[in-house]
Amino acid sequence: ACGSSSTSTTGSGGAGGGKVGIDYPRADSDFWNSYIKYVPQMAAEQKVDLMPATNSQNDVAKLVSNVQALVGQGAKAIVMAPQDTGAIATTLQQLENKKIPVVSVDTRPDKGKVSMVVRADNRAYGTKACEFLGEKLGGKGKVVQLMGSLSSINGRDRAEAFRECMKTKFPGITVFEEPTEWEGSKAASMLQTRLEQNPDIKGIYMHAGGVHLAPTLQVLKQKNLLVPPGDPKHVFVISNDGIPEELEAIRKGEIDATVSQPADLYAKYAMFYAKASLDGKTFKPGPTDHDSTIIQLPNGLEDQLPAPLVTKDNVDDKNLWGNQVK
Amino acid sequence: MKRFGPTVALNGASIAIAEGETHALVGRNGAGKSTLVSILTGLQPADEGEVLFAGEPAPALADRDAWRRRVACVYQKSTIIPALTVAENLFLNRQTEGGVIRWRALRARARELLDTYEVDVDVQALAGDLSVEQRQLVEIARALSFGARFIILDEPTARLDGPAIERLFTRMRSLREQGVTMMYISHHLDEVYEICQSVTVFRDARHIVTRPVAGFPHGELVDAMTGEATAAYQSRARTPGERVVLAGEGLSLAGRYREVDLTVRSGEVVGLAGSASSGKVGLAETLVGLRRPDAGTVTVNGVRVRPGDVPSALRAGLGFVPEDRHHEGFVPLLSVAENATIPIAGKLGRFGTVSPSRQRARAVQLIDDLDIKTEGPGQPVGDLSGGNAQKVVFARALVDDPSALVVINPTAGVDVKAKQALLGAVEDAVERGAGAVLVSDDLDDLRVCDRVLVMFHGRVVKDVPRGWTDHELVAVMEGIEQ
Amino acid sequence: MTTLTASPSPRVRLARFRDLTLVPVILILLVVGAVLDPTFLTSGNLTNVLQQQAAISLLVLAEAMILIAGKFDLSLESTVGMAPAIAVMLVIPASAGGFGLGLPGGLVIPLCLLVGAAIGAFNGFLIIKFQLSAFIVTLAMLIIVHGLQLGPTQGKTLFELPDSILYLGSAVWLGLPASIWIAGVLFAAGIAGLAYFRIGRSLYAIGGNIDAARAAGIRVDRVLWGVFILGGTLAALAGVLETGRLGAIGSNQGVGWIFMVFAAAVIGGVSMDGGKGTILGALTGVLVIGLVQNILTLKGVSGFWQPVVYGAIILVALIISRIAGGKAQD
């Protein structure tokens, strides 16, 4: 259960009241688009007075000006997803001075007060993927890691965790890292080149199913490597995000697993904590009523939502967000 | 009638050219001659009035092919495309009747065409690598090659030297014998007398007179152009001083000129003459710092200037007029005042500022001195007529009261009266104590010189004192007589 | 008469090879690549390089023609994603993210090319009829066209594509990917068209001196408009090839390509000022860029330092082509 006590903050517009401003980080990835679709739905369910959303298009400078505009228009709480976790510090400071609570979704700002961070642990994604591939490959062979943008914290967390886990737990596995900048075109070219150089690659970890899934399948198909798991030519593929297409690919046996990043829960608990902070509720570290744990950060709290590993066994689970859209 | 914004370029002007004649069109700079040419060749529509060819109305403006069958033209502004070869420029947009271009055949045709006009240019060379004269010859050859029965030549000789002009005239005579009609525009009135049968004079955008050339006295023609009684230019006599204001010693530049020495005293005008490729322009450009010599030194006012460095030459007291005003002469978008005062920008205000009022005042004075026709000192030079733009370049050369003046082809494309003004400006400066070097293909210009250095194949072959005849000088320039 | 003091022939002969100044760079890259990695010189790897460059090479072809004609088109990169996306949405059912018009799936490629041509026509309209700056018009169009993909797709990747649009980018003809054949044929057509046909030569005339071109009877506006339309169409075709290669249309397909396109064209000798350069030269530029990327991938250079190596190689190629070409660049 959430430890809730009522120590109301001053100047936040009083209990139960106040508009919530929200900024979306980008509109060019499937995961975020699902999130964008869930937000108004969840806001309506929880009766949050949501302002028209802004979109910072993966540009922290835009995020800063968007937040200024939202505050100017009377937002009493802000939900954001700063993809650049450092450069938001000044803005958080200003918001704190104005006593405007901030919920940060998906990323954990390095500095500056946040009332709650809603995210799944991106390092855990990398570790889960590593463990999955390591076991399937029996601790030896070659794998490719299709990385996202190196300038994004989530991309870096996944990459580092994957790399470290491989080094410590499966030292027999060689890892090739491809900096794809979240671009399908680069991913296809790099994977194709790497398979040419090392035809014995047996595993692939994709950082983002939305951009990496189709190109990877296309390259594997071209190389005649798109075969069922039993076949010795099979290449094990684990994805990240859990969009419907990934689940479909798992059903068809084209890929083997994905780490489902819960877009619905992100939206739900973003709204929940925004409203809670307006209502003056506060929370304490510890397990929650929704299978997650709140941990203490130097600059706030973080609710670490569960990110399930999806394989052929649980792909039809109704609770997966990827099975709920359409 | 043709207007450009507030400027009326043609005002009820008309011209009728009889079949088979060579008809001259003369007038001062900006009289509207080139504007008429662009209307007659279908590049621009007239605001009012119409064009008739042999009594029939002209084709629609969009039908360029029909226009080109009726009239061919050497425009005043270059229509050469520098990045293409000579051969392709000659047959631009008619490389083939249709289908694939056969380059070898095209080159052969180009070679043949140039041979008939005795133009010694490699047809495979890029047109941009040609000298100004060669480019002009290519344009002429192209215009004549269309087989049109009517040909317009807008100042074709402004960039040609004596022998090339002679060859052009031979060609024009034989075309006329074949019944080709021509309209000929030039500021050299003696050429008009030599080649044309009748002449039309434009002034201030209006038609003034059309008369047969025979029995039209030279003086009256000039008066008709200028609208007032104009005396022929009289060069003035003077005694050169002792002070050497400009000297070149042992100058050599590979492929252009070799071992040239030259001294210019204060109060002296030294001419530089020579046929094409004699190296005279190259030498003059070295004196002003536009080129860096392989060997030798240049001294201005006793100061040895850094080779190939224009600013240091200007600082030492030099002023110059470059060969091609469009290339090195002026910045078209900037005003008359600004163009004229660039070299003295540092003296027009304190702490690196340029005071607009002082700049304007200086420019107004120069506009008066040189009689520049402009809307005012604020007008962009790009909007001026050719002769007036040339005067602005002169103004820039004179703005800092130079003690040494180098002018290269100063009167190319400039009308009679402007020519007098420009030569007068050179002489005025010399009378104020400057020394001048005057490079020209036009023998008339060289008459103001106290002595003429003749160059041949990159060497100074003779120092001819005042009092020469055309014949004598040409003989030296052609290398016939030493 | 003018006499030329030096014999002109060596100069002219050199000029003919000016298109090929990058050939030594390509040779160096081949040698370096072979030394660094044994896979590099295998036919499989080189085929991959060509296939990876096929789509972008069509943009380079288009941009080279537009640059030679003295204009500019930045919006090509957005067309690569937007034209196939819109075409696909016109044919797939609403449930798969389409408009639900129910047009037959076979129409998707013609529709896509049509969309590309329409974008080119609109660019040409603004630039030629309104006499607006080509750079800034096509910059605005770059943004708008990309928005016209984001808006209808709501930023989503289109996964359910008709087979017809996937075919060209993934088929193999006579042992080589179809996209290589297509790019090869189009480049051959471009090289021949710009070297041996009046319409192609008129691009040089227009880019070299537009007034002179007009005086010579070239229908300047019509030719320029045609080039913009052709450019848009080629970009749409590049989009088809890329879609087939990737198997889906992401919302940033083509985004960021235009810089590479310019880099390829310019190091290949096409002038930003118009009137200069050849399609063959542009092709060598594409190859240099493709080989550099391939070598960097094979060597697994750290993603953080890749841009530095990459940019430095472009600079070196530029310097080599400057020295070999002998002329100052604009």
Place this chain on the structure above:
Amino acid sequence: MTTLTASPSPRVRLARFRDLTLVPVILILLVVGAVLDPTFLTSGNLTNVLQQQAAISLLVLAEAMILIAGKFDLSLESTVGMAPAIAVMLVIPASAGGFGLGLPGGLVIPLCLLVGAAIGAFNGFLIIKFQLSAFIVTLAMLIIVHGLQLGPTQGKTLFELPDSILYLGSAVWLGLPASIWIAGVLFAAGIAGLAYFRIGRSLYAIGGNIDAARAAGIRVDRVLWGVFILGGTLAALAGVLETGRLGAIGSNQGVGWIFMVFAAAVIGGVSMDGGKGTILGALTGVLVIGLVQNILTLKGVSGFWQPVVYGAIILVALIISRIAGGKAQD
């Protein structure tokens, strides 16, 4: 001789206001903004707009000068992130992600400006001494300079910054953010410098006709080099302001700005062909872009459709400035 039917003054007087063709656009935007959202015309919001545009406006200032001189610099955008990042790494301890050189924190701004100047000097060196194409040199430098930030920082955000680099971007002087004052003063200096100073006027001469400028005794190479160095320095200063505003240096600070910089300069009347335009005009371009962004944000236009609206407004501004300016653009 020219006969003047009309008095010449209207022409000249119009020319003087050609810099201000965007003023009607700005007025329309102010009215539209006020109608659409009550917050818009508040002094707080307008101050925000100015503060948000302060850093990018310095790039526009730099680019306008470079364009007027007839050159091009794309690499400015990478300098915005790289110069402060490197400067900061030189002073902070290794534990905070620095190089661990232990230089005093007060040096960070001078170091940053120095890095910017060095990048400009290197650009100038390649472009002027090697006579390479400015577009492509600075394109390569855009990539390299960004890589020189990614490499040392390993793509990480630097957030432990010395106070000195944060001050300018976050301080408030006399009720207005310091960055607005700084940008204002620099623009005033730029306007005066290009209108009333010899060195500024020489930029127009160089951009208008470089050979004529040389022949008139202007030290063209030196001036151009100076402009590139100044441009790099201004970009570094923009980086300082941006760093102060954001409180950290992200690995993509400045990335993607250059398109907006060109858009602002060109709709403000600066010609891509050199020799034309004013700093005041460029400033109006910045304001238009800032206001458009602000209105789109206030109205919460969907992120998917924003680019379309935005690009369309740039096009309209372009058309207005074309009609008001009266001349064909290049």
